[in-house]
Amino acid sequence: MSAAPQTRPGLGWLLRMAWRDSRRSRGRLLLFLSAIVLGIAALVAINGFGDNLARSIDEQARELVGADLVLSAPQPFTAPLSPALGRRVRARSEEVAFASLVQFPRGEGVRLAQVRALTGGFPYYGDWLVEPREAVAAFRRAGSEQRLALVDDALLLQFNARVGDSIKVGRLRFLIAGRVTKTPGQSGLNAALAPTVFIPRSWLAATGLQQRGSRLQYRQYFQLSAGTPVDRLLRPLQSRLDEAGIDADTVSDRQRQTGRAFGDLTRFLSLVAFVALLLGCVGVASAVNLYVRDKIAAVAVLRCLGASGRQALLIYLLQTAVMGLLGAALGAALGTGLQWLLPRLLADFLPVGIRITVSWPAVLQGLLSGLLVAVLFALLPLLAIRRVSPLRTLRGPVEEEGRRAPDPLWLGVYGLIGLLLLGFAYWQTREIKLALGFVGGLLLAFGALAGLAAALRYLVRRHLPTGGSFVLRQGLANLYRPNNQTITLTVAVGLGVLLLAVLFLLQGLLLGRVELAGGGRQPNLVLFDIQPGQRAGVQALLREQRLPVLQQVPVVTMRLQAINHRPASFYQQDSSRGVPRWAFRREYRVTYRNTLISSEKLAAGRPPTLEADGRPRISLEEGFFRRLKLQLGDTLTFNVQGLPLETIVSGTRTVDWTRVQTNFIVLFPAGVLEPAPQFYVLMSRVPDNAALGAVQRALVQRFPNVSAIDLALILRTVDDILDRIAVVIRFMAFFSMGTGLLVLASAVVVSRYQRARESVLLRTLGAARRQVLLITLVEYAVLGWLAALTGLLLAGVAGWALAYWVFEVPFRPDPLPLLALALTTTLLTVIIGLLNSRAVLTRPPLEVLRSEAV
Amino acid sequence: MLKVENLTKTYRSGGRELTVLSDVSFELQAGDTFAIVGPSGSGKTTLLGLCAGLDRASRGSVWLSGIRLDELSEDERAAVRNEHVGFIFQNFQLLPTLTALENVLVPLELRGVRGGAKTALALLERVGLGGRGHHYPAQLSGGEQQRVSLARAFANEPRILFADEPTGNLDADTSERVVELLFALNREAGTTLVLVTHDLELAARTGRVVRLRGGALVSDSLTEAAAAPPR
Numbered sequence A: 001m002s003a004a005p006q007t008r009p010g011l012g013w014l015l016r017m018a019w020r021d022s023r024r025s026r027g028r029l030l031l032f033l034s035a036i037v038l039g040i041a042a043l044v045a046i047n048g049f050g051d052n053l054a055r056s057i058d059e060q061a062r063e064l065v066g067a068d069l070v071l072s073a074p075q076p077f078t079a080p081l082s083p084a085l086g087r088r089v090r091a092r093s094e095e096v097a098f099a100s101l102v103q104f105p106r107g108e109g110v111r112l113a114q115v116r117a118l119t120g121g122f123p124y125y126g127d128w129l130v131e132p133r134e135a136v137a138a139f140r141r142a143g144s145e146q147r148l149a150l151v152d153d154a155l156l157l158q159f160n161a162r163v164g165d166s167i168k169v170g171r172l173r174f175l176i177a178g179r180v181t182k183t184p185g186q187s188g189l190n191a192a193l194a195p196t197v198f199i200p201r202s203w204l205a206a207t208g209l210q211q212r213g214s215r216l217q218y219r220q221y222f223q224l225s226a227g228t229p230v231d232r233l234l235r236p237l238q239s240r241l242d243e244a245g246i247d248a249d250t251v252s253d254r255q256r257q258t259g260r261a262f263g264d265l266t267r268f269l270s271l272v273a274f275v276a277l278l279l280g281c282v283g284v285a286s287a288v289n290l291y292v293r294d295k296i297a298a299v300a301v302l303r304c305l306g307a308s309g310r311q312a313l314l315i316y317l318l319q320t321a322v323m324g325l326l327g328a329a330l331g332a333a334l335g336t337g338l339q340w341l342l343p344r345l346l347a348d349f350l351p352v353g354i355r356i357t358v359s360w361p362a363v364l365q366g367l368l369s370g371l372l373v374a375v376l377f378a379l380l381p382l383l384a385i386r387r388v389s390p391l392r393t394l395r396g397p398v399e400e401e402g403r404r405a406p407d408p409l410w411l412g413v414y415g416l417i418g419l420l421l422l423g424f425a426y427w428q429t430r431e432i433k434l435a436l437g438f439v440g441g442l443l444l445a446f447g448a449l450a451g452l453a454a455a456l457r458y459l460v461r462r463h464l465p466t467g468g469s470f471v472l473r474q475g476l477a478n479l480y481r482p483n484n485q486t487i488t489l490t491v492a493v494g495l496g497v498l499l500l501a502v503l504f505l506l507q508g509l510l511l512g513r514v515e516l517a518g519g520g521r522q523p524n525l526v527l528f529d530i531q532p533g534q535r536a537g538v539q540a541l542l543r544e545q546r547l548p549v550l551q552q553v554p555v556v557t558m559r560l561q562a563i564n565h566r567p568a569s570f571y572q573q574d575s576s577r578g579v580p581r582w583a584f585r586r587e588y589r590v591t592y593r594n595t596l597i598s599s600e601k602l603a604a605g606r607p608p609t610l611e612a613d614g615r616p617r618i619s620l621e622e623g624f625f626r627r628l629k630l631q632l633g634d635t636l637t638f639n640v641q642g643l644p645l646e647t648i649v650s651g652t653r654t655v656d657w658t659r660v661q662t663n664f665i666v667l668f669p670a671g672v673l674e675p676a677p678q679f680y681v682l683m684s685r686v687p688d689n690a691a692l693g694a695v696q697r698a699l700v701q702r703f704p705n706v707s708a709i710d711l712a713l714i715l716r717t718v719d720d721i722l723d724r725i726a727v728v729i730r731f732m733a734f735f736s737m738g739t740g741l742l743v744l745a746s747a748v749v750v751s752r753y754q755r756a757r758e759s760v761l762l763r764t765l766g767a768a769r770r771q772v773l774l775i776t777l778v779e780y781a782v783l784g785w786l787a788a789l790t791g792l793l794l795a796g797v798a799g800w801a802l803a804y805w806v807f808e809v810p811f812r813p814d815p816l817p818l819l820a821l822a823l824t825t826t827l828l829t830v831i832i833g834l835l836n837s838r839a840v841l842t843r844p845p846l847e848v849l850r851s852e853a854v
Numbered sequence B: 001m002l003k004v005e006n007l008t009k010t011y012r013s014g015g016r017e018l019t020v021l022s023d024v025s026f027e028l029q030a031g032d033t034f035a036i037v038g039p040s041g042s043g044k045t046t047l048l049g050l051c052a053g054l055d056r057a058s059r060g061s062v063w064l065s066g067i068r069l070d071e072l073s074e075d076e077r078a079a080v081r082n083e084h085v086g087f088i089f090q091n092f093q094l095l096p097t098l099t100a101l102e103n104v105l106v107p108l109e110l111r112g113v114r115g116g117a118k119t120a121l122a123l124l125e126r127v128g129l130g131g132r133g134h135h136y137p138a139q140l141s142g143g144e145q146q147r148v149s150l151a152r153a154f155a156n157e158p159r160i161l162f163a164d165e166p167t168g169n170l171d172a173d174t175s176e177r178v179v180e181l182l183f184a185l186n187r188e189a190g191t192t193l194v195l196v197t198h199d200l201e202l203a204a205r206t207g208r209v210v211r212l213r214g215g216a217l218v219s220d221s222l223t224e225a226a227a228a229p230p231r
């Protein structure tokens, strides 16, 4: 037959038919497509936010750094770099930064702070928010005339101090001239962990804190004339800088680093959003499934009149595509609106102020994703339309003759969906392993839930109790009756519970890790920067306060100069050797002993030894050893504060970083480093805050250069940060939960069209309303409870895997909140089910019968 | 126009084979009117479905307008139906979401005919429903629905019309009007008509009646109507 009119009525007719056909069912179409609204909203919100963030970082990177170029080194600069930059230098600031205990004499408060001794006009860009505003100018003028300090808000708040009070840094008292709320280059997080005290550089020597062996960081801030190509000017200097141990940080460096860090964050969050979208897709697929069943009669007529299977399919595909686009548009609008909320939630982490605009790429991507997933997931049930036999017009529903081969297109659609998932996951994570894991995990969860539902359906059908209450039997039978929603509901509820439970467990794991570090007999007070001459004195001080000395370690700082006699520049030219740049740039804090301690385990080779040839055999932490692609027997040359020292790698060891110990990457044998400039770190445990205060005050009096870290305070801060992160993650999880509920609601509502008659018939046959409600209650309670439990079980597996492989902590979940979660979910499921049947029950039976009839 | 040769249909259900049609053969010329009668379950609907290309025979073949249906795919048969075939069903089978006018339009639109609305409206007027074009099937009575479906059946000017118990759901008076219309339209268009019915009186108005029993053709006779040439 050559006159195949399949293509004759074009898209116009298909659209017209889609439009006409939707007239009676637009409400339902909208309902099930509302399922994708929240997922798209979450996606657009996150991606739009990510776009805005990236742009803001680019725009404000200079304000982030506060200067065009920052040089930093652990020792004073010998030859200034200025000649190389020549006349381009418009201004320069110098700074020495170090950690030290500071004291508020008025309230006797002592705390570890970051002290920055500063000259010049830094910051050159961005807002240095200081109250009162005049304080900045006063501070810069102060020089050696006045002892003025600017102090971070957090520190003042903690000790209830005010501008006008004094603060003691080392041996000197400073007048607090201003309260600093924001410094360029410092996030709220930074300020919380190590609040800063700014003092004029000229007073540094007099504080007595600038001693040999103290851990000081020297910085120079440059303001260059506009348009200076900093990165290009620096390139030829790089090897000189490396040799001198100087780290150069430019605006574009910072753009890259910050951009990358926050790119990771938004990508992770968008994965969470994607789960919400997927959940919505399950809703779409199941709702379309029921929708198709309603339309089969009409399709058979169309087939009789000569429409091809493809045309019939396209009519309904167009409907879902348009609805998908509509849902996506709604979601995109909602998500764009939500963008304004996100910066507030994340305010404490964000390095820059964010100017929110509509991100068209994110909107477009949202629309496309919505359209794509709606069409693909709707296609699964829609494909059946192609096979509707026109014979139905004569006979009504026909039993299929024998078993048909599976539709190859069906497999194709599944393949496309798999590819889409994988593609999306890869695009978000940029890591194929992670993407595979994500998709695999999702499929596993879907499979487990759907499998459970199918098993349940089968079991109930096979073993439905013949006796027992009428209500119970009817309720259970509803699980397998035609048009049951058992699988959809189980997947929606189960996945929602799974997601929430995993997030809850994750939070627990993170906190557990922190608590592990803080609990038991572990040290909670760390004293460092103890000079060799002060060691005995500090020990005596602790004894006076009846505090134990739990550990005592000498520390020597050094830099890596060469690997196998080849300098840093060699490895930079030949990147194929895979020695990362930071290996030569970072400062190594090294201790020396001939044995391993309890937090260390020998991985290969031997512990450090001193051999007769004068070249010490050292031990490296295993991960570090691998990242540098080293081998046992390799030679590492260190620069120990000016003097080269050749060593041989003779062993590696694993280090348990979660233990509060002074842990080291590089371990030397005893007998080499003793004469080198060094300081001691000492660990102790204080019983309470009073004891802490007492020891800190005594330290500041007698050993002002010694710093004390209160681990409890740090743990509290970390706890606080984790709480805030949890809020963000929960905010994202809310979308999944919301979508789950929507899918639940729409699945239930859609099944109402099928169930309404049954309920009405039951009523007509004399069932009391209470009985009909109870039947619904049994059905949804069983479904909700089983789905929630499965979700919990899966979450348990995921949590255990995370605990074992990722966090390496024991997995001890708290069952009560999880159980509460399962109960709440079940309750919600039942409530939605009951509300729905109530809508049926409150209308007169006749009206229902008439309106539900097509 | 329609040629049926050794048509056999067996269903396999529950492992057992059930032959509902065995070795049926007959041939119709263009313009013939033809009735299939027989007791319930004798295979009338099955035969009609096979002739119209709605189903595949187990054995034997059907030629419709010289096209051998059993060699075509389902979509190709759909194209043949659109081109050559009209249908009337016992339960009308109007698309519930389309208005009366749109229902009549569908076959025209499927053929890609432009400006079909005028033709469709004329047809609706012809069946006496000119003013009801914008009504949905649910707003029409059974007889009115069947008249809309008559208009739809003739919309694509089919060469052959299949009707399965067209009056089965209607009362006597309404049936009479619908049957009158059916024959009138058929005469005007010179369409071949294949009619399945229980109603012997109705069957007698066609030119030729075949009787089925247990899936086999037991009689095939010309009627008086055939003797008298169409008025």
Ligand SMILES: Nc1ncnc2c1ncn2[C@@H]1O[C@H](COP(=O)(O)OP(=O)(O)OP(=O)(O)O)[C@@H](O)[C@H]1O
Pocket (backbone or CB within 6 Å): A398, A399, B011, B012, B013, B018, B020, B038, B039, B040, B041, B042, B043, B044, B045, B046, B047
């Ligand atoms: N899909 C099927 N599977 C098995 N048997 C079938 C199937 N379809 C029809 N039959 C059987 O084929 C036989 C003929 O059915 P058919 O519908 O053609 O009869 P009919 O003559 O049209 O009856 P009626 O006058 O009641 O409409 C019946 O016995 C019926 O049970």
Ligand SMILES: [Mg+2]
Pocket (backbone or CB within 6 Å): B044, B045, B046
């Ligand atoms: Mg029949």
